[in-house]
Amino acid sequence: MTNQKGTVLIVDDTPANLQLLESILQAQGYAVRAAISGPMALKAVRIQAPDLILLDINMPEMNGFEVCHALKSDPQFAGIPVIFVSAAVDTADKLRAFEEGGVDYVTKPFQPLEVLARVATHLELKRHRDHLEELVQDRTRELLLTQDAVIYGLGILAEYRDPETGLHIKRTQLYVKLLAEHLKHHPGFQGYFDDTTIRLLYHSAPLHDIGKVGVPDQILLKPGKLTEAEFELMKRHAVYGREVIDRIAAGMHDDSAASFLRLAGDCAYSHHECWNGKGYNGLRGEAIPVAGRLMALADIYDALASKRVYKPAFSHERTFEIITEGDGRTVPEQFDPAVLQAFVDLQGTFKDISNAYRDEEAASHLSLSVVSGLMSDAEKSGAGHA
Numbered sequence: 001m002t003n004q005k006g007t008v009l010i011v012d013d014t015p016a017n018l019q020l021l022e023s024i025l026q027a028q029g030y031a032v033r034a035a036i037s038g039p040m041a042l043k044a045v046r047i048q049a050p051d052l053i054l055l056d057i058n059m060p061e062m063n064g065f066e067v068c069h070a071l072k073s074d075p076q077f078a079g080i081p082v083i084f085v086s087a088a089v090d091t092a093d094k095l096r097a098f099e100e101g102g103v104d105y106v107t108k109p110f111q112p113l114e115v116l117a118r119v120a121t122h123l124e125l126k127r128h129r130d131h132l133e134e135l136v137q138d139r140t141r142e143l144l145l146t147q148d149a150v151i152y153g154l155g156i157l158a159e160y161r162d163p164e165t166g167l168h169i170k171r172t173q174l175y176v177k178l179l180a181e182h183l184k185h186h187p188g189f190q191g192y193f194d195d196t197t198i199r200l201l202y203h204s205a206p207l208h209d210i211g212k213v214g215v216p217d218q219i220l221l222k223p224g225k226l227t228e229a230e231f232e233l234m235k236r237h238a239v240y241g242r243e244v245i246d247r248i249a250a251g252m253h254d255d256s257a258a259s260f261l262r263l264a265g266d267c268a269y270s271h272h273e274c275w276n277g278k279g280y281n282g283l284r285g286e287a288i289p290v291a292g293r294l295m296a297l298a299d300i301y302d303a304l305a306s307k308r309v310y311k312p313a314f315s316h317e318r319t320f321e322i323i324t325e326g327d328g329r330t331v332p333e334q335f336d337p338a339v340l341q342a343f344v345d346l347q348g349t350f351k352d353i354s355n356a357y358r359d360e361e362a363a364s365h366l367s368l369s370v371v372s373g374l375m376s377d378a379e380k381s382g383a384g385h386a
Helices: 015-027 038-047 064-072 091-099 112-160 168-183 195-207 210-214 228-250 255-270 290-305 316-325 337-356 359-365 377-381
Strands: 007-011 031-035 052-056 082-086 104-107
Touching: 007 015, 007 038, 015 031, 015 112, 031 038, 038 052, 038 064, 052 064, 052 112, 064 082, 064 091, 082 091, 082 112, 091 104, 104 112, 168 195, 168 290, 168 337, 195 255, 195 290, 210 228, 228 255, 255 290, 290 316, 290 337, 316 337
Parallel strands: 007 031, 007 052, 052 082, 082 104
Antiparallel strands: none
16 A cells, blocks of 8 residues: 555546545545546556545446446456445445445445545455455465475486486476477467466476386386386386376365376376377377377487487487487377477577586586486387387
């Protein structure tokens, strides 16, 4: 509020009413502004929103109902309490005043003490409502920070099982977010990538390999090519990941947490699926969850562009060539065509992210090395897809 008691905007086309209300309110320490028409009132609100509005109903150009409707239609100003002031005592007018979003109704000629009592009451209610909203926002921020820390920690737990690279989590998070933002307005994803979903995708990405905690060390840490039987066990990490997340989700009763865990489960289970149906679990085309489609490309790019014990990091140019033209590891048909095209459009930014978060710099930037199993399972097995 602009002063301790609050700012009241008075809207009335009769100067005498404006002067009377202004004198009543100023005498009690309120800051007062005035407007003599509906359009002027809306302009005054946009310049500086008041804490409360006393609004006459019968005015030329734009009546009070229309003014209130315009305010309540704008989320920025919908929370300002509006007290209607009118000489009309008709019940229909009073009902419409509340239907349009008014919080109270004062009949002219008004009594000063009644006006002051109603103004004080609704300003106090607004203070309490604003305080509660601040508390909710603070608590929400605190919960989100805690959630993000736990998620990241779980991702690190999976990475410690397979110590290959330090910044896989961060890079793949950024790749997934980059792809999602680029596809936000793509006709094939219309209405899917809103800001909330993109945020949830970004924060669910670290859990894509959480299922590796269930893979035996002799398979997970084997430096050479996996046997066919070993590779079948390695592939199980996608199923294990979804099972772990589903068990967590079973104990949650919060809608936002459920949405997040659903995306995380999709990401864990389907990030090794292929558009052509030749992935781990045989999902094909649009049957593959969107989260998995994005993570599949992000994961492959990072695996190819990162150093491994059995190979140096491929250059961005070579990695781009493998993903878009195919080789023994991957083929273009492995990816959702729209996601692949997004990668082509964004490949320069992929390169920038890869260079900005190099693994060899991890030791100097992190007090505790975050290690990861970015070697694609297919590369370890020779199966031809990651």
